[in-house]
Amino acid sequence: MSRRQDFARSLADLDLRRKMAVSMAQALGHRAARVAETPEWEALRDAAQAIRAYGLTHLDEMLAQFRHQLEARGARVHWAADAEAANRLILDVLRARGVTRFVKGKSMATEETRLNEALIAAGLDPVETDLGEYLVQLCGDRPAHPTAPAVHLSRQDCGRLICQHLGAPYTDDPTTLSLMVREDLRSEFLRSPAGITGANFAVAETGTVVIVDNEGNQGLVSALPDLHIALVGIDKLIPRLQDLGPLLRLLARNATGQTLTCYTTLISGPRQAEDADGPRELHVILLDNGRRAMLADPTARQAMTCIRCGVCCNICPIYSKVGGHPYGFTYPGAVGSIWAAFLSADPGAEELAHICSLCGACSEVCPVRNELSHTLAAMRRRRHRPWAERLGMGALAAVLARPSLYRLGTRLLRWAHPFRRLGAAVPPIRGWTLGRELPHPPSRSFQESHRRWGGHRRE
Amino acid sequence: MSSDVRLPGPVPVAGAGDLPEVFTAALASVSGEAFRAAGAAEAAQRLLEAVPPDGRPWFVAERELAQALGQHLPVTWTDRTGLAECQVSLTAAEWAIADTGTVGLLLDARQPRACYLLPEVHVAVCRTNALLPTLSDALLRLGERDQLPTACVFVTGPSRTADIEKTIVIPAHGPKRLIAVLLDEI
Known part of the structure; x- marks a missing residue:
């Protein structure tokens, strides 16, 4: 009942509706321009679908290969069965090196495990460096969109948060605000003993962690500190290096309407004896947290192929009105409603399968051709009905x-x-x-x- | 990979066109700059016009392409310890990707991981004949190496953010300008 009320409250928030309408229309408009200029669009989707479907049947093989390759270069690869185990592993690594304050790159996996809360409770001090996550951290909120965490904040909200935090006179000019945050975080990057990131993909063949971003913070977080920890969901595995081609092209075009994000960083190990710089220690934590249960479910397993572009959110008649918060789960929208049934600790999360009009718009645009509304309908049918x-x-x-x-x-x-x-x-x-x-x-x-x-x- | 694999081959791109032209236009569309030069001396001259030295040192990567340009520049060089304070970082790109206006850098002993991010201006020098149609072509080349460098990066334009009401702001945490130099001959 309370989730229903959350949706009703967001729906009645006209200010939020305005912000969502502007942002979603812009994201979809940019995407449409990219689709129109990419004649091979459907061929890219076919390729992406095939690559990700391969992962559903070869996960163990890929995980073993990924681990072998990374460990051969001196990285440590850990398994985490659930969120608590992942947070514990990260805390242990940080504590053993006496780390307290450190920088973080945007990572939905760490949102999923609520890593910041766990580390803060243990007396540590994580600093988010992606502007959107920085804003979300300042207001003690959670991301409202998988690729645009602060989509629910207006420029006035951002101005108040940043100026108050930095003790500066109020401004709501996005350029001034962004440069203020750049200045503030530059010194954090330069002195941080550790950096934590997620990953967009993990390449089995070469043992490579792939991170994309526009701001340049992921590169700094993974290059400057002496210790780099990457939290990687086991759904991120892909077989070959060349598979990044179609996946990255689709990811950027769908998510932000860019042809490619500014930075695609490929990390295949910690600093080697011959390297000029880079972290001496690289820990990669492979996170299950319900993913294997989803993979074992013939109805829902296809949703594991999601590449987190967020286009199913942008196009959703429901998400695009209310944003991500009322879903009450890290991953909102149609694919998030499927994931929630397996990953969320909240037994009421299965109710999310009913928060969908089954219009099928998401299935039409999904870069890996996930039949999201069919899956949600099937999940509804097998649920206990009152x-x-x-x-x-x-x-x-x-x-x-x-x-x-x-x-x-x-x-x-x-x-x-x-x-x-x-x-x-x-x-x-x-x-x-x-x-x-x-x-x-x-x-x-x-x-x-x-x-x-x-x-x-x-x- | 096992033999039952039914993984797709590269997706061909329709009409690649004249690669340097496509590359320059694609990079311009993401607020990057590019020019083509016949040799290192000419490239250095054009670079000085584009980025007048302001007295701060420049970082020059220990790679042939970067050094070739660097020796024609009347600037002080710094090593990686001065990266945070220097004006320009001059790097060597392994490939340039026409389709997206991207430069691909290997980060290793001769090119530190942070070099393309800390300075205000990033200049990436690439051989004109290392221009490839798409990212997939560069990934295939990268995969052919015996071993990957522990880090590499594909850079598409100067760093940016759009987290405040989707307004694009340049720079975010990385460089304010990205200049790609296509060099026909060293």
Whole structure:
């Protein structure tokens, strides 16, 4: 019930609606321009789909290869069964090296494990360096979008947060604000003993962690400190280096409408004896946290192929109105609603399968051709349904199967229409009528008109 | 990889066109700059016009292409310890990618990991004949090496952010300018 209220609250927030409308339209507009100038678009999607589908059946093989390659270069590869294990591993590595304050690159995996909260509780001091995450950290919030964390904040919100934090006079000019944050974080980069990042892909063949960003912070976080820790979901594995080609081209074009992000960083080990610089220690933590359960589920496993471009959020008639927060889960939108059923500690997260109009817009644009709305519909069908719903659907099925009952029903509905508000008082019906207006039925049904105009009825 | 693999081959790109032209236009569309020079002396001359030295030292990577240009420049050189304070970082790109206006850098003993990020201006020198149509072509070349360098990066334009109401701001944490130099001959 509370998730429902969260959605209702966001939906009623007209300021949020305005910000979302502008941002989503812009993201989709840029994407459409890239699609139009990429004649090989569908071929790229075919390739991306095939590459990611391969991962569903070869995960163990890829993980073993990835680990072998990275360890051969002196990196440490760890397994984390769940969020707590991952946070514990990271805390242990940081503590053993006496690290307290350190820089972080944007990472949804660390949002998923709530790493910052765990580290702060242990007395550590993580500093987010992506501007969006920096803003989200300043207001003690959570990201509202997988690629644009601060999409829910206006420039005035950003101005207040940044100026207050830095003790500067108020401005809401995005350029001035961004440069102030650049200045503030430059010294953090230069003195940080450790850097934590996520990964966009992990290449099995070469043992390579791939990170994309526009700001340059991921490169600094992974290059300057003496210790680099990357938290990588096991869904990020791809077989070959060359597979990055179609995946990266699709990722940027879908996410931000860029042809490629500014920086694509490929890290295949810690600093070697012959290297000029780079961290002496590289730890890669491979995170399960429900992913293997999703992979074992024939209905949902396809969602593991997601590359987190966020286009299913941008195009979603629901997400694009309310943003990511009411979902109450790290990954919002259609694909997030599938992931939540396996990754979320909240048993109520399965309810998210019902927060979807099944319009299928997401399936049409998904770069890896995930049938997201089909999956959500299938997940709904196997969920335990409340008695009122089962009774109602059973009755409806009985009526629809009998023409005479159906005709009687349409007449009854017409008579009952003036009393429709009474339905709002009955709890199981209220869930349906709240926020929906029962349309006034026409004075004649289609069948009646059909007969009237001389059509024949077939029984 | 095992033999049951049904992984796709590279996706061909329709109409690659004249690579230097495509590259220059693509880089310009992401606020980067590019010029083509016949030799190192000419390139250095054009570079000095584009980036007048302001007295701060320049970082010059220990790679042939960067050094070739660097020796024609009337600037003080710094090593990697001075990266945070220098004006320009002069690096050597292994490949340039026409389709997206991207330069690909190997980061190793002769080119430190942070060199392209800390200075205000990043100049990447690339041989004109190392221009490739797409990222996939560069990845195939990279994969042909016996071993990958522990770090490499593909750079597409100067650093940027759009986290405040989607307004694009340049720079974010990296350089304010990216200049690609296509060199026909050293």
